Amino acid sequence: xxRRRRVGFVASxxxxxxxxxxxxxxxxxxxxxxxxxxxTVAGTTHIAKTDSDVELGPGTFTAAVDVATGDLTGxxxxxxxxxxFKVLGFVEVTSDVEFVPAGPATGKIVSxxxxxxxPLNVRLSNVRTLGLPFPPVGENCATGTPVRIxxxxxxxxxxxxxxxxxxTYEIPEFADCGLATPLINTxxxxxxxxxxxxxxxxx
Numbered sequence: 001x002x003r004r005r006r007v008g009f010v011a012s013x014x015x016x017x018x019x020x021x022x023x024x025x026x027x028x029x030x031x032x033x034x035x036x037x038x039x040t041v042a043g044t045t046h047i048a049k050t051d052s053d054v055e056l057g058p059g060t061f062t063a064a065v066d067v068a069t070g071d072l073t074g075x076x077x078x079x080x081x082x083x084x085f086k087v088l089g090f091v092e093v094t095s096d097v098e099f100v101p102a103g104p105a106t107g108k109i110v111s112x113x114x115x116x117x118x119p120l121n122v123r124l125s126n127v128r129t130l131g132l133p134f135p136p137v138g139e140n141c142a143t144g145t146p147v148r149i150x151x152x153x154x155x156x157x158x159x160x161x162x163x164x165x166x167x168t169y170e171i172p173e174f175a176d177c178g179l180a181t182p183l184i185n186t187x188x189x190x191x192x193x194x195x196x197x198x199x200x201x202x203x
Contacts, residue, residue: 031068032067032068034064034065034066034067035064035065035067036062036063036064036065037062037063037064037065037159037160037201038060038061038062038063038201038202039060039061039062039063039162039199039200039201039202040057040058040059040060040199040200040202041056041057041058041059041060041061041076041078041197041198041199042056042057042058042059042197042198043056043057043195043196043197043198044056044195044196045193045194045195045196046193046194046195047083047085047171047188047193048190048191048192048193048194049171049187049188049189049190050083050085050187050188051085052083052084052085053083054081054082054083054097055081056078056081056099056195056197057078057079057197058079059076059077059078059079060076060077060202061074061075061076061077061105061199062074062075062077063105065109065159069108070108070109070110071106071107071108072105072106072107072108072109072114072116073104073105073106074104074105074107074116074118075101075104075105075118076099076101076105076118076120077101078098078099080096080097080098081096081097081098082094082095082096082097083095083097087129087187091129091130092129092130092131093127093128093129093134093187094126094127094128094129095124095125095126095127095128095134096124096125096126096127097122097123097124098122098123098125099120099121099122099123099147100120100121100122100123100142101118101119101120102119102120102121102146103119103146105117105118105119107151109159112153112157112158112159113152113153113157114151114152114153114157114159114165115150115151115152115153116150116151116165117148117149117150117151118148118149118151119146119147119148119149120146120147120149121142121143121146121147122142122143122147122171122174123141123142123143124137124141124142124174124177124184125137125139125141127141127180127184134180135178135179135180135183136178136179136180137177137178137180137184138176138177138178140176141174141175141176141177141178141180141181141184142174142175142176143171143172143173143174143175143189144172144173144174144175145172146172147169147170147171147172148169149167149169149195150167150168150169151165151166151167151195151197152165152166152167153165154166157199160201161200161201162198162199162200162201163198163199164196164197164198164199165196165197165199166194166195166196166197167194167195168191168192168193168194168195169193169194169195170189170190170191170192170193171188171189171190171193172189173185173189174188174189
């Protein structure tokens with residue numbers, strides 16, 4: 001074998017060995033799977049226009065967290081609840097309330113601090129005043145556009161345990177509430193509503 005052929009043979013062998021090692025090792029930086037977290041959620045929201053508190057939960061918040069970037073997506077699921085407030089200071093109104101997911105919650109975890117925005121439609125049903133049925137609102141009485149609640153974790157929040165989150169939001173006008181639509185839009189929509197929740201990681 002001539003010197004030139006020997007050099008070519010060695011170069012080919014080295015190239016083949018390198019290719020085999022790369023194939024065996026796989027991609028150099030394969031993405032880690034997202035961290036799946038599920039929390040139990042309970043809390044309260046204060047409706048500014050009616051000056052009333054609505055108890056929330058227990059429900060769940062599920063999140064998938066990209067461990068490399070801290071980006072998260074999830075969903076907040078809350079059961080139907082009931083609110084009571086007074087009109088003109090003495091006319092008592094009660095209603096069933098649902099916060100229905102209108103898309104995924106999105107946010108980010110940075111150094112343990114969490115910021116999340118979740119879109120929800122507020123749905124009203126079984127509205128009564130002075131114990132008597134309100135003008136029927138039907139099954140489709142809900143905010144015409146989603147409520148977008150921006151939540152921020154408190155100082156003691158730990159993503160691997162849970163903790164408190166709070167935020168403010170604006171309630172847009174309602175639609176499809178039948179004859180009660182104008183009255184509901186006079187009483188309920190507006191800014192300055194607050195929400196506080198406790199999250200506890202499920203084991």
